[in-house]
Amino acid sequence: MKYALLFPGQGSQAVGMLGKHAASEIEPTFREASEVLGWDVYKLVMEGPAEELNRTERTQPALLAAGIALWRAWSRQAPPSPAALAGHSLGEYTALVAAGSLKFADALKLVELRGQLMQAAVPEGSGGMAAVLGLDDDKIEALCKLYPGSGVLEPVNFNSPGQVVVAGETAALDWLQANGKAHGAKLIKRLPVSVPSHCSLMRGAAEQLAERLDQTSVQPPAIAVFHNLDAKSHATPDAIRQALKQQLYRPVRWTQTIRQLHGDGIAAFLECGQGSVLSGLNKRIVDGAQSLALEDPANLAAALTLARS
Known part of the structure; x- marks a missing residue:
């Protein structure tokens, strides 16, 4: 095998x-x-x-x-x-x-x-990561592009269908948490990390x-x-x-x-x-x-x- x-x-x-x-x-x-x-x-x-x-x-x-x-x-x-x-x-x-x-x-x-x-x-506290559940990969990419600020917000771990991790600056992640469900996400969970990896x-x-x-x-x-x-x-x-x-x-x-x-x-x-x-x-x-x-x-x-x- x-x-x-x-x-x-x-x-x-x-x-x-x-x-x-x-x-x-x-x-x-x-x-x-x-x-x-x-x-x-x-x-x-x-x-x-x-x-x-x-x-x-x-x-x-x-x-x-x-x-x-x-x-x-x-x-x-x-x-x-x-x-x-x-x-x-x-x-x-x-x-x-x-x-x-x-x-x-x-x-x-x-x-x-x-x-x-x-x-x-990245200075501690200024960036992080969040898991987004319930959206297809292309929809998460589109959601990140909707962020109206100037900071980084990027999908970084395409872990499985409907489970993608996003990384970026703290203000951008705050926006994602506040607005993600309105765009179809089932759950947005901040991860206990201080480093926004893979972005x-x-x-x-x-x-x-x-x-x-x-x-x-x-x-x-x-x-x-x-x-x-x-x-x-x-x-x-x-x-x-x-x-x-x-x-x-x-x-x-x-x-x-x-x-x-x-x-x-x-x-x-x-x-x-x-x-x-x-x-x-x-x-x-x-x-x-x-x-x-x-x-x-x-x-x-x-x-x-x-x-x-």
């Missing part, structure tokens, strides 16, 4: 994540990350506090480490190789490590810097990140990685660097990515990281999609049976 492994992004973190798995399975990867970064990733992940774990520059390397810890636990079972990999936002870096395109240590440093640059790009406010951060990317070794992936930017796989280092740069200020096209993978014959999607958010989205994108979240050891065992069938 052709299957894809998917890596979740920021927002999936939780104190105690991957705690259902034996410490001997996951702790070495977190310890390796700690040595690279110079702070105790495992202690923060397992003990918190949540406020520290939720700091963008801490969240991103912690989630990368969690995804790779679970990827290594999966790989030790000697399953058939996945036909493809993908990651939601930050998870794209995890996918590239799993594919052998980025070294784990290099990726940790990249995403820590990515988090720092994102947080510094044009991140362009400066992307330029700074590109400088580090240019200095980082990138190899052609051994497994195809489908990128958020265009739902396509890229084979050359320069194309991968460009996709990672543009990912920071361009939308995450998750719906398009899952439909592309399904159209390529992927029959099962395995979520490799903390939580099961992607599994829920995938079932709404592809009717009857087989999706399992590997954070649960029982699901990992079931996934092995599925992958070998």
Whole structure:
């Protein structure tokens, strides 16, 4: 059976994540990350506090480490190789490590810097994100264009049909909340983040990140990685660097990515990281999609049976 492994992004973190798995399975990867970064990733992940774990520059390397810890636990079972990999936002870096395109240590440093640059790009309190439910993609794009102010308001995460996240400046998001339902939205919910990810406010951060990317070794992936930017796989280092740069200020096209993978014959999607958010989205994108979240050891065992069938 052709299957894809998917890596979740920021927002999936939780104190105690991957705690259902034996410490001997996951702790070495977190310890390796700690040595690279110079702070105790495992202690923060397992003990918190949540406020520290939720700091963008801490969240991103912690989630990368969690995804790779679970990827290594999966790989030790000697399953058939996945036909493809993908990651939601930050998870794209995890996918590239799993594919052998980025070294784990290099990726940790990249995403820590990515988090720092994102947080510094917009003063805290001046921007954010909101989930909009009940509108088609084109209607959300049209709604954002109706904003009468001069600030940024852009659809940035096309997560599933009828679920899109919008990012922008605080005043623009206030307008969206006040006016969105009049234009057909069923629900508009502000997200507990201070960084308006994947919108044009991140362009400066992307330029700074590109400088580090240019200095980082990138190899052609051994497994195809489908990128958020265009739902396509890229084979050359320069194309991968460009996709990672543009990912920071361009939308995450998750719906398009899952439909592309399904159209390529992927029959099962395995979520490799903390939580099961992607599994829920995938079932709404592809009717009857087989999706399992590997954070649960029982699901990992079931996934092995599925992958070998």
